[in-house]
Structure formats: structure tokens, C-alpha cells
Amino acid sequence: MTALSVNLNKVALLRNQRDLPWPSVVGIARIVLDAGADGITVHPRPDERHIRRSDVYDLAALVRDEYPDKEFNIEGYPDDSFVALVLENKPHQVTFVPDDPNQATSDHGWDVKGSHNVLADPIRRMKEAGIRVSLFVDEDPNIPPDAAEIGADRIEIYTGPYGGTFGTPEGDHHLQRMQVTSRAASAAGLVINAGHDLTLENLPAFMEQVPNVAEVSIGHGITADALLMGFAEAVRRYKSAITLTDSK
Numbered sequence: 001m002t003a004l005s006v007n008l009n010k011v012a013l014l015r016n017q018r019d020l021p022w023p024s025v026v027g028i029a030r031i032v033l034d035a036g037a038d039g040i041t042v043h044p045r046p047d048e049r050h051i052r053r054s055d056v057y058d059l060a061a062l063v064r065d066e067y068p069d070k071e072f073n074i075e076g077y078p079d080d081s082f083v084a085l086v087l088e089n090k091p092h093q094v095t096f097v098p099d100d101p102n103q104a105t106s107d108h109g110w111d112v113k114g115s116h117n118v119l120a121d122p123i124r125r126m127k128e129a130g131i132r133v134s135l136f137v138d139e140d141p142n143i144p145p146d147a148a149e150i151g152a153d154r155i156e157i158y159t160g161p162y163g164g165t166f167g168t169p170e171g172d173h174h175l176q177r178m179q180v181t182s183r184a185a186s187a188a189g190l191v192i193n194a195g196h197d198l199t200l201e202n203l204p205a206f207m208e209q210v211p212n213v214a215e216v217s218i219g220h221g222i223t224a225d226a227l228l229m230g231f232a233e234a235v236r237r238y239k240s241a242i243t244l245t246d247s248k
């Protein structure tokens, strides 16, 4: 069964607009986990535009102390500061993303083979700490063998190109590319995650066409829907969309 990890970045983005503690990132985390989300994801960027380092400690404690059956996933670029933050908080999973500090959002995956000097030591340190490692990658079947070779446990397929072209011939092309990438990852012994710009509208076709997806992490789209229906109902709708169309 494909797990749903709710990304809380956009809750933090709204909170940061004023010197006030609401909306509460921990409070929304409780709501989404109580509603059936399998985990939470955060992406603490260096400029703390949304998720702050303090949020990471608060959410790690929440999952550890109150939701031992749920997962915590921290995303980010593996610089020394990020690696230290992750090791201090010991999430279930870390997802390394090749983002430049000034990027507006994540918009590409790793050139794994060309980033060995950046990735190898952080991956080793995560594994020594018992933290599962996922690498954010583009829809390219040539990448998974490199990810397996460098020691990753999982890849996360960057689904942004698909999300932005859903319902068009280009979107169908991206579905086919993600399908072959997923198959290549399974052949390389990797587990497959996916995320970026997934929505209630484009999730069913993705789930039907892309096999063996263990986890989808969703933030922007589910937060937009939550503004209309509330987070609890949004989580139920996304879980239903995942469950009804989980590829066989």
C-alpha cells in the first residue's frame, strides 16, 4: 500500500508571515496524522523561508513521543548544517535534494554519478545512524543503478514535470518515463518514493501507471485543497485517491 507523507512546508510559510505562532505546524501535523496520513515531511531550507530548524525538533519529538507508528521524513541538500540537523533529530528517512539555497523550489533531481563527492559521506553517516536514505531523482531509468551503487535505500521520483502537464500528450510522456524509471529502480533493488506537484486531479493516473510506489510526499496541492475542505478531509481524499488506484 502506498504511504502518504504530508509535507508541512506551506503551513510554515503562512505562519512565518507574522510574528505569531499560528497556524501551528505541530497542530496541523497532529490533524493530518490523526486523519490517516502515514507520515510527515519537511524541507528546512537554509533561508528558513518556511520550515525553521526549531520546527524540525518539535516535529521529531511529536512523531517520536505521540505517533510511534508514523514516519518523519526530512528533505534537504546534504551540507554540514543539514546533515547535523538530521543526525540530531533521527527521522525515519532523509531525502537528499540537489537544491541550490536560492532556488524557488525543487525543480530537478541529482546527477548521482557526478555528485559522488557530495553524496557519499552524508549517505554513509545516515546509514551508520540507522536513517533510511532516499535520493531525489529525475524520471530517467539510467539513474537508479547509480543510486543503488552509492548506497541509497530509495529514490524519490521528481513528479513536477508530470504534475505541470497532466492531461496532455506531454503528461502521458512523463508517465511513461516515470514508469520505466520505477521499473529500473525495482531492478536495482531500490524502493520507490515520488513527489512534487501531485494533486487529487493527477494522482489517480500516476498511481495507475507507475508501479511499486511505496510513498508519495505531497504538500503544496494538499495544502491548497485543505484551504477549501480542511486538512482532515483533504488527507482522507488523498488517501482514497491513492488506495483506489494503487497500481497492481
Ligand SMILES: CC(=O)[C@@H](O)[C@H](O)COP(=O)(O)O
Pocket (backbone or CB within 6 Å): 007, 009, 010, 042, 043, 075, 097, 104, 105, 106, 136, 195, 196, 217, 219
Ligand atoms: C523536494 C520536493 O519536491 C519538495 O518536497 C520540496 O519540499 C518543495 O519545496 P518547497 O515547499 O520549498 O517548494
Ligand SMILES: NCC(=O)COP(=O)(O)O
Pocket (backbone or CB within 6 Å): 007, 041, 075, 156, 194, 195, 196, 197, 198, 217, 218, 219, 220, 221, 222
Ligand atoms: N517531495 C515532495 C514533497 O514533499 C512535496 O512536494 P509538493 O507537493 O509541495 O510539490
